[in-house]
Amino acid sequence: MDRQMVYADLNLPRNSGLDSSLPPSLPKDVCQGPPWHQFALKFACAGIIVLILIVVGLSVSVISLIQKSSIEKSSVHVQENKNGTTERPGLLECPKHWHPLPGKCLFLSPTLSSWNNSLANCSTEESRLLLIQDQEELKLIQNLINEEGILYWTGLHFVLSEKSWKWINGSFLNSDMFQITGDAGENRCALISQKKVFSENCDSENKWICQTELKSVRNKECPDC
Numbered sequence: 001m002d003r004q005m006v007y008a009d010l011n012l013p014r015n016s017g018l019d020s021s022l023p024p025s026l027p028k029d030v031c032q033g034p035p036w037h038q039f040a041l042k043f044a045c046a047g048i049i050v051l052i053l054i055v056v057g058l059s060v061s062v063i064s065l066i067q068k069s070s071i072e073k074s075s076v077h078v079q080e081n082k083n084g085t086t087e088r089p090g091l092l093e094c095p096k097h098w099h100p101l102p103g104k105c106l107f108l109s110p111t112l113s114s115w116n117n118s119l120a121n122c123s124t125e126e127s128r129l130l131l132i133q134d135q136e137e138l139k140l141i142q143n144l145i146n147e148e149g150i151l152y153w154t155g156l157h158f159v160l161s162e163k164s165w166k167w168i169n170g171s172f173l174n175s176d177m178f179q180i181t182g183d184a185g186e187n188r189c190a191l192i193s194q195k196k197v198f199s200e201n202c203d204s205e206n207k208w209i210c211q212t213e214l215k216s217v218r219n220k221e222c223p224d225c
Contacts, residue, residue, distance in 0.1 A: 092214035099144055100214070101137065106130070107210040108144060108152065115189040118153045118208035119168070127212035129155030130192070131167050135177055138192075141209070145194045153208035156190035158199070165190065 094105035113121060122128050132138050132154065145152065155168040165173035165180065173180075180190055182199030189202040192209070200206070 104211050109207045112205040115153050115202035122210035127210040130209040131155050151191040151206045154190050158188040160186045
């Protein structure tokens, strides 16, 4: 007996098996989030970028300042080394032929002149006639006078209108410092000797004493010395 083949057409829904295994689709706007959330995210990103730019700018500025300060310090150090090798500050010294005293230098003239001319001679030497500060200084000055009986003009003269002995710097004589031997009157000026202070006519001719301040002298140094 022959077998008979029976054909039947099956009408099944297309992709029915696949559709049953997939989950239902989600709404389109679920993954995007609300608008305020997107705005906050963009604002945060912009803030981070600005902060990074500020940090970078500050870093560059700090590095530039450090480099500038280092260059300036190096320049100063080089200049100091250069100055140290070429010259150094010396001690306070008196000019040649001047005698040192505490805080001043004295010049004892070898020639004779009137008080006014002596005043002018000291001025030409960038100095002034002697001003005596106290009794101790008076003794030091008298010790410089090596000849007895030699008199030297000082910067002290009698002012008739004020009836007082007055120094050329405008201060009055302290009577406790020393006594002046001689008259106190018109055209009288004071002289100093080894032992005393005398009053004499300002037009008479005597030696004189100039004073100047101690001066700082810079001594050149030889780099190879």
